[in-house]
Amino acid sequence: MENDIRSCIAAIGKVVTEDGITIYFQPVVSLLSQTVIGFEAFARGVDETGATLAGPVCLFNASLPVKAQIKVEELCLIKSFDAYRPLYDKYRDMLLFMNINCGIYSRDEYKVRSPHQQAESYGYSPRMITFEMDSAQLKHNVPHEMISGIREKGYRISIDNVDTSPECLDIIFDVKPDFVKLDSKFYKGIEESEAIKLKVVAAADSFKQYGTMPVAKGVESEAEALELAMAGFYLQQGFFYADNSEEDGRKDTFGQKIKRVSDAFRESRKNKTMQSQKTFRNIHLLLKSAMTRMQQEEDSEMNRILEELLKKKENLISGYVLDATGKQISKRFAGRAADPFGLRMITSAVGSDHSDSEIFIYLNSGFEKTAGYIAPNPLSGYGYHYVAGFFYKEGSRRGRIIIIDYIDVQDEESE
Numbered sequence: 562m563e564n565d566i567r568s569c570i571a572a573i574g575k576v577v578t579e580d581g582i583t584i585y586f587q588p589v590v591s592l593l594s595q596t597v598i599g600f601e602a603f604a605r606g607v608d609e610t611g612a613t614l615a616g617p618v619c620l621f622n623a624s625l626p627v628k629a630q631i632k633v634e635e636l637c638l639i640k641s642f643d644a645y646r647p648l649y650d651k652y653r654d655m656l657l658f659m660n661i662n663c664g665i666y667s668r669d670e671y672k673v674r675s676p677h678q679q680a681e682s683y684g685y686s687p688r689m690i691t692f693e694m695d696s697a698q699l700k701h702n703v704p705h706e707m708i709s710g711i712r713e714k715g716y717r718i719s720i721d722n723v724d725t726s727p728e729c730l731d732i733i734f735d736v737k738p739d740f741v742k743l744d745s746k747f748y749k750g751i752e753e754s755e756a757i758k759l760k761v762v763a764a765a766d767s768f769k770q771y772g773t774m775p776v777a778k779g780v781e782s783e784a785e786a787l788e789l790a791m792a793g794f795y796l797q798q799g800f801f802y803a804d805n806s807e808e809d810g811r812k813d814t815f816g817q818k819i820k821r822v823s824d825a826f827r828e829s830r831k832n833k834t835m836q837s838q839k840t841f842r843n844i845h846l847l848l849k850s851a852m853t854r855m856q857q858e859e860d861s862e863m864n865r866i867l868e869e870l871l872k873k874k875e876n877l878i879s880g881y882v883l884d885a886t887g888k889q890i891s892k893r894f895a896g897r898a899a900d901p902f903g904l905r906m907i908t909s910a911v912g913s914d915h916s917d918s919e920i921f922i923y924l925n926s927g928f929e930k931t932a933g934y935i936a937p938n939p940l941s942g943y944g945y946h947y948v949a950g951f952f953y954k955e956g957s958r959r960g961r962i963i964i965i966d967y968i969d970v971q972d973e974e975s976e
């Protein structure tokens with residue numbers, strides 16, 4: 562280890578003295594818009610022939626003397642901002658993801674400094690500059706003063722190499738970054754494993770709940786790219802998107818790859834939406850039929866109508882009726898798709914109060930019908946959809962509400 566540090570110090574000394582820091586850019590793409598939203602700048606220390614003397618592990622080694630870390634940090638910032646100029650002048654709305662050594666900004670001798678100070682002289686729009694910090698460094702010490710300074714000036718923040726561990730989620734909640742980048746170790750094998758797909762979907766949902774945009778980094782194949790997009794990671798970067806690289810003997814341009822994956826992703830979403838529409842139409846017809854029968858028949862027939870209704874489709878979960886006050890006046894019958902252990906629905910009985918539910922409040926405000934999604938919760942292990950309608954019983958001035966819960970295409974895939 563000591564020899565590695567000495568070799569690193571020697572290599573850094575050479576590249577700093579000979580101005581040997583070179584910047585490489587990797588695109589960050591959006592599969593929703595089929596565009597490049599920005600580039601991440603990677604620094605390398607090279608000799609006069611272009612051979613690498615100091616890679617990222619060496620340049621940003623936390624075991625280096627503080628003065629060496631500061632010198633490398635300042636030089637990499639300058640080189641990155643210089644290299645970004647042609648991109649900024651041409652596109653204006655192209656983000657720069659800048660890796661920074663956030664550990665040094667927690668040190669007393671460097672607390673007064675901030676990476677945005679290096680950027681100000683270039684005149685770049687702060688919203689186009691994203692300072693990226695490694696989650697491993699943030700676990701030791703979060704440089705709150707530096708982060709506050711960046712925020713106040715309008716710059717963006719990204720956290721690299723995140724996962725869904727409590728420690729990492731605590732950091733995301735504390736820093737509140739604009740972007741988080743998921744390391745490939747977390748999703749490796751997603752194209753072959755349903756369990757990994759579910760795990761990645763949960764990660765994407767968690768990050769979005771924290772108010773941050775998730776990015777999948779290290780994407781190496783088209784299959785990975787498509788599955789990640791389906792899981793909610795629409796922003797991606799990695800070797801797969803390198804221009805003119807080959808996969809399965811096929812040589813494609815950068816733009817062709819983005820378009821092909823995006824088209825496949827959008828087609829899949831379109832097909833699912835069309836299936837959802839078909840499912841909704843069928844359930845809506847059942848709702849209308851049940852409402853008509855309940856309007857015309859005696860209240861004593863209400864439970865029988867519901868019981869018969871829930872036998873008509875395999876994807877029905879439950880059905881029940883509320884009165885004008887939100888009180889449940891029917892049994893809540895379980896359909897063929899209902900789990901016998903109650904994991905699909907929150908069970909309720911005659912007399913249960915639903916007046917605080919979104920469905921009741923919406924329909925009690927004058928609307929005739931509504932539909933929506935119930936997210937998974939402690940009493941209902943899986944999410945499901947619902948349709949609901951408001952109707953008047955013949956001869957009565959007091960309205961009633963019938964609610965039908967069912968499984969949609971997306972619900973089935975989340976299990």
